[in-house]
Amino acid sequence: MANKIEVSHRARRGQRGVEIVEFAFVLPIFMGILLALIWFGMAYNRYETITRAAREGARFAVAPSCATCSPANTPPTDAEVITRVQNTLQVDGLKPSRVTAYAWPGTTPPGSCATDGTSHITICRGVQLDNGSTTGTAQFGIVVSFGYPVEFPVSMNTSASGKVVGLPQLTLKANAQMFQEQ
Numbered sequence: 001m002a003n004k005i006e007v008s009h010r011a012r013r014g015q016r017g018v019e020i021v022e023f024a025f026v027l028p029i030f031m032g033i034l035l036a037l038i039w040f041g042m043a044y045n046r047y048e049t050i051t052r053a054a055r056e057g058a059r060f061a062v063a064p065s066c067a068t069c070s071p072a073n074t075p076p077t078d079a080e081v082i083t084r085v086q087n088t089l090q091v092d093g094l095k096p097s098r099v100t101a102y103a104w105p106g107t108t109p110p111g112s113c114a115t116d117g118t119s120h121i122t123i124c125r126g127v128q129l130d131n132g133s134t135t136g137t138a139q140f141g142i143v144v145s146f147g148y149p150v151e152f153p154v155s156m157n158t159s160a161s162g163k164v165v166g167l168p169q170l171t172l173k174a175n176a177q178m179f180q181e182q
Contacts, residue, residue, distance in 0.1 A: 049092040054176035057085035057144040062178045102147035121146045145175035
């Protein structure tokens with residue numbers, strides 16, 4: 001019996017520090033997964049925010065601004081739509097100055113698209129949004145589109161060598177389509 005206790009004690013002595021070594025291997029993997037979850041959560045939040053801002057701009061663009069004004073039922077101007085999109089971005093803490101240009105890839109004729117040089121928001125009016133196959137008549141509307149960059153939130157730069165981890169900047173793209181009421 002004394003031999004068994006002695007062997008177990010010797011075996012345990014050879015295992016000292018193994019937990020620390022295992023922890024040193026597992027901790028970076030765990031931290032990487034945790035940071036990736038945080039980053040993807042932030043990116044998804046930004047995506048939802050810019051999508052909502054584009055929808056708000058398109059909804060505002062199709063709504064007539066004043067039914068009793070002369071001329072009646074005039075749609076908002078592009079500047080008013082851009083202001084609405086920028087205000088929606090600011091409410092959620094995003095900077096409208098970081099918006100990048102993104103043109104809607106759909107077919108634009110017979111509509112016209114204009115990208116504001118300052119805000120980089122593209123507004124397309126009179127765009128055919130469907131082919132008219134189900135109703136027999138084509139539906140036209142407005143498309144508001146833009147992009148917004150998302151960067152990795154944790155700084156991993158060193159002054160000597162540049163980036164330690166070269167994660168690319170991701171540009172999220174948002175576009176919203178609304179049918180124009182006739």
